[in-house]
Amino acid sequence: MQPVKDIVIVGGGTAGWLAASTIAARHQGRIKAGQFSVTLVESPSVAIIGVGEGTWPTIRTTLKKIGVSETDFFRHCDGAFKQGGKFSRWTTGADDDFYYHPLVLPQGFHQVNLAPHWLAANDGRSFCDAVCAQGVLCDEGLAPKTITMAEYDGAANYSYHLDAGKFAPFLQSHATGKLGVRHVLADVIKVNQLENGDISSLDTAQAGTIRGDLFVDCTGFAALLIGKTLEVGFKPCSDVLFCDTALAVQVPYDRPDAPMASQTNATAQKAGWIWDIALPTRRGIGHVFSSRHMSDDEAHSILAAYVGPAIKDRNVRKIPIRSGHREIFWKKNVVAVGLAAGFLEPLESSAIVLGELSSKLIAEQMPANREIMDIVAANFNEVTSYRWGRIIDFLKLHYCLTKRTDSQFWIDNADPSTIPERLQNLLKVWKYRSPWFFDEFDRLEEVFPAASYQYVLYGMGFRTEVDPYELAVDEKLAAQYMRQNITSSFRMRSELPKNRELVDKIVTYGLQPI
Ligand SMILES: Cc1cc2nc3c(=O)[nH]c(=O)nc-3n(C[C@H](O)[C@H](O)[C@H](O)COP(=O)(O)OP(=O)(O)OC[C@H]3O[C@@H](n4cnc5c(N)ncnc54)[C@H](O)[C@@H]3O)c2cc1C
Numbered sequence: 116m117q118p119v120k121d122i123v124i125v126g127g128g129t130a131g132w133l134a135a136s137t138i139a140a141r142h143q144g145r146i147k148a149g150q151f152s153v154t155l156v157e158s159p160s161v162a163i164i165g166v167g168e169g170t171w172p173t174i175r176t177t178l179k180k181i182g183v184s185e186t187d188f189f190r191h192c193d194g195a196f197k198q199g200g201k202f203s204r205w206t207t208g209a210d211d212d213f214y215y216h217p218l219v220l221p222q223g224f225h226q227v228n229l230a231p232h233w234l235a236a237n238d239g240r241s242f243c244d245a246v247c248a249q250g251v252l253c254d255e256g257l258a259p260k261t262i263t264m265a266e267y268d269g270a271a272n273y274s275y276h277l278d279a280g281k282f283a284p285f286l287q288s289h290a291t292g293k294l295g296v297r298h299v300l301a302d303v304i305k306v307n308q309l310e311n312g313d314i315s316s317l318d319t320a321q322a323g324t325i326r327g328d329l330f331v332d333c334t335g336f337a338a339l340l341i342g343k344t345l346e347v348g349f350k351p352c353s354d355v356l357f358c359d360t361a362l363a364v365q366v367p368y369d370r371p372d373a374p375m376a377s378q379t380n381a382t383a384q385k386a387g388w389i390w391d392i393a394l395p396t397r398r399g400i401g402h403v404f405s406s407r408h409m410s411d412d413e414a415h416s417i418l419a420a421y422v423g424p425a426i427k428d429r430n431v432r433k434i435p436i437r438s439g440h441r442e443i444f445w446k447k448n449v450v451a452v453g454l455a456a457g458f459l460e461p462l463e464s465s466a467i468v469l470g471e472l473s474s475k476l477i478a479e480q481m482p483a484n485r486e487i488m489d490i491v492a493a494n495f496n497e498v499t500s501y502r503w504g505r506i507i508d509f510l511k512l513h514y515c516l517t518k519r520t521d522s523q524f525w526i527d528n529a530d531p532s533t534i535p536e537r538l539q540n541l542l543k544v545w546k547y548r549s550p551w552f553f554d555e556f557d558r559l560e561e562v563f564p565a566a567s568y569q570y571v572l573y574g575m576g577f578r579t580e581v582d583p584y585e586l587a588v589d590e591k592l593a594a595q596y597m598r599q600n601i602t603s604s605f606r607m608r609s610e611l612p613k614n615r616e617l618v619d620k621i622v623t624y625g626l627q628p629i
Contacts (some may be wrong), residue, residue: 116484119328120151123317125303125340126333127157129167129279129467130453132286133396134331134474135182139294141478146295150352154297155290156317156325161302163283164335166363166394166434169197169464170274171562172218175267177471179629183289185266186625189618191285193278193394195375196258196614198249198271200463204383208576214241214574215378216463220270222603223596230549230569231581242573248604253378255608258617265627270607274464276379276392276399278342281457296563299325302335304489313448313485314340327562328485330478331589332451336458341441341451351439352507355406355533356514357524358387358460361434362418363401366425375615381462382421383517385409386524389421390461395618400468403436405459408524419451436460440503445492446628448485450477463507464564473499486487490594502562509540509563509571515542516575545572549579 124135135155143601145151178188188194203255206212233245243250249271252259259273290296294548301319309315316326332340341347353359380391387404402418411433419426440457442449452473459465476495484490515534519525527533534542541550550565550572572579 118484119482120145120332120445120490122151122153122329123325123327123385124153124155124331124333125157125317126453126455127155127283127287127298128163128335128336128453129274129283129286130335130455130552131333132290133156133177133260133333133470134333134452134477135475136286136290136294136497137207137329137471138481139150139290139296140181142202142481143294144243145608147417152297154299154327156299156301157160158302159300159321162567163279164434165280166361166399166401167279168394169390169461169462169469170277170466171464171471172272172274173468174274177475179267181289182293183286184628186621186628188275188277188285189621191273193396194279195618196260196274196377197274197276198253198259198377199379199381200512201253201376201378201380201385202571202574203380203613205381205388206512206516206518208383210522214570215250215253216230216241216570216574217243217247217253218274219247220272220564221246221248221569221596223592224552224566228456228551228592229551229588229595229596230579230621232574232590232597233284233573234549235583237460237582242568244604246600248600251374251604253607255613256374256377256613257428257611258377259609260609260617261612262617262624262626266629273598276394278394281363295434297606302337306340307551308404311447312345313572314344320417329482329488330449332449332455332606334500336437338441338451340363340442340449341446341455345446345449347446347451348442349437349439350442351437352459353438355507355511355535356460357405357527358403358439359436359438360411361401361416361436362400362411362414362431363405363434364422364426364429364431364594365417366398366400366422367428368397369425369545372615373441374613375618377614379464383519384417385413385522387414387451388462389418391421393614398441403462405524408527409523410422427494429598435554441504443496444473444499445495448488450492450495451572452477456499459503459506459510462510463506465510468562469499469502469506472502472562475476499559501558504537506562508541509567510536511535511538512568512571513575516572539566545577547580608625
C-alpha cells in the first residue's frame with residue numbers, strides 16, 4: 116500500500132501557511148523522525164490577495180495549537196481584539212438602526228434558552244444586552260481581557276483584527292523555523308498526473324520537480340490544481356448573495372492614540388455594505404456591492420463619503436468577488452483550502468475560519484495510505500459542503516430580514532425566490548419556536564451556532580410567538596441568568612481596559628506565556 120507521507124501545499128497566502136502549520140504541528144513526531152514532510156511551494160511573482168483582516172474565535176485555538184505566542188502575534192501582525200460585528204442600517208436603514216452579533220453565547224446557553232423570556236419581557240432592551248455583556252463592551256471600545264490574563268485566555272470570547280499582509284509572513288516564519296515546513300519559492304508551470312488522474316508531481320520554473328502523495332491547493336482564485344487541473348466545477352450562489360465587487364482602502368488615523376473599535380463595523384448601503392476594521396496603525400475599509408445594482412463610480416462615491424477627506428491620495432483597490440464554492444473540495448489526491456475552495460462575501464469573516472477547519476480536518480484525518488484516501492475525501496466533502504451551505508444561509512439571513520425598500524437591491528434580497536429553501540423553512544419554524552442549540556445545528560464544529568441566528572433574528576426585529584406554558588418550564592432559571600448578566604456586564608465594564616490600551620501594553624510588556 117502506498118503511504119501518504121509527503122504533503123505538498125501550493126500557495127503561500129493565509130490559507131497555505133495555516134494549512135502547512137496545522138498539518139506540520141499535528142504530525143511533528145513523524146516529521147522529526149524523518150517519516151513525513153510538509154513542503155509549501157509559493158510563486159515569487161503572484162502576490163497573495165492581502166485582504167481578509169477579520170477572524171473568528173477559532174483562530175485562537177488554531178494559533179495555540181500550532182505553538183504561536185499570542186504576544187508575538189500582536190507584535191508582528193498589527194493585531195487588535197475583535198468581539199463581534201456591529202450591523203448598522205440593515206433593518207430599516209435609519210440612523211439608530213443597529214444590532215450586534217457578539218462572539219459570546221447568551222448566558223446559560225446550554226441550560227436555558229433565554230430568547231422566549233426576553234421576547235416575553237419586551238422591556239425595550241436589545242436581545243444582545245439582555246443576554247450577554249459583549250454589546251456593552253463593544254459600545255465602550257473595551258478589550259475582552261486584562262494584561263494579567265494568560266495568552267489566549269479571556270474574560271469574554273474574542274478573535275482578532277489583523278494585517279493580512281503581515282499575517283502570512285508571520286505564519287511562514289513560524290512554520291519554517293519551528294515546525295519543519297520546507298518553503299520553496301517557485302512558480303508551478305506544469306502539473307504531472309498519473310493514469311488514474313492523481314497528481315504525481317509539479318514542475319516549477321525555479322526549483323525543478325516536486326513530488327508528493329497529497330497536494331493541498333491553496334492557490335487562491337487561480338485554483339490551479341482543483342479547478343484548472345482536475346476540472347472540478349464551481350457552484351456559484353450569486354442568485355442568493357448578490358454582491359460581486361469590493362473596493363478596498365487603507366485609512367490612517369488622524370492621531371496615533373485614536374480610539375480603536377472592538378468590533379467589525381458593517382454598515383449597510385444602497386446596494387451592499389461597508390466593512391470597517393480597526394487595527395492599531397490604520398483602519399481597513401471596503402465597500403462590497405452588487406454591480407448589477409450599482410455602478411463602480413457610485414460605489415466609489417459612497418465609499419468616499421464614508422471615509423471622508425482621508426480617502427484623498429489613498430489607493431482604492433477594486434477586487435472582483437465570485438460568490439460560491441467548488442462542487443467538491445477533495446478529488447483524487449488534491450484537496451482545496453482557502454479561496455481555491457470558494458469565497459463568500461466577508462460579512463461574517465467566514466473565509467479564514469473555513470480554511471482553519473478544513474486544515475484541521477485534513478491534519479486529523481490524514482489518510483495513512485492512498486487506498487483509504489477516497490473514503491477520507493468523501494467524509495471531508497460531506498462536512499465541507501454542509502459548512503458552505505450553512506454559511507450561505509446565515510449570510511442571506513442578514514439580507515432577507517430587511518424591511519428596507521429604498522432600493523432594488525434590498526427589494527430583491529427579500530424576494531423569497533432568492534432565499535434558500537432550508538432557510539425559508541427554518542424561518543417558518545422560528546415564528547413559533549426560537550433557534551436552539553440542538554435545532555438543526557448539531558455538528559461538532561458548527562461555524563455559526565443557533566446563538567448566532569438568535570442574535571441576527573432578534574437584532575433585526577424578528578418575532579417568535581411565545582407560549583406561556585413553555586415559559587413556565589424554566590422561568591426561574593432564565594431570570595437567574597438574566598440577573599447574572601446584569602452583574603457580569605457591570606463588573607466587566609468596570610474592570611476591562613480599552614482595546615487600544617491593552618494592545619499597546621501587550622506589545623510593550625507581553626502577556627503571560629502559556
Ligand atoms: C474583499 C475581500 C475581503 C475579505 N475579508 C475577509 C475577512 O474579513 N475575513 C476572512 O476570514 N476572510 C476574508 N477574505 C478572504 C481572505 O482574504 C482569504 O480567505 C485568505 O486571505 C486566504 O487566501 P488564500 O491563501 O486562499 O489565497 P491568496 O492569498 O490569493 O494566496 C494564493 C497563493 O497562491 C500562490 N500561487 C498562485 N498561483 C501559483 C502558481 N502557479 N505557482 C505557485 N504558487 C502560486 C500565490 O503566490 C499565493 O501565494 C476576504 C477576501 C476578499 C476578496
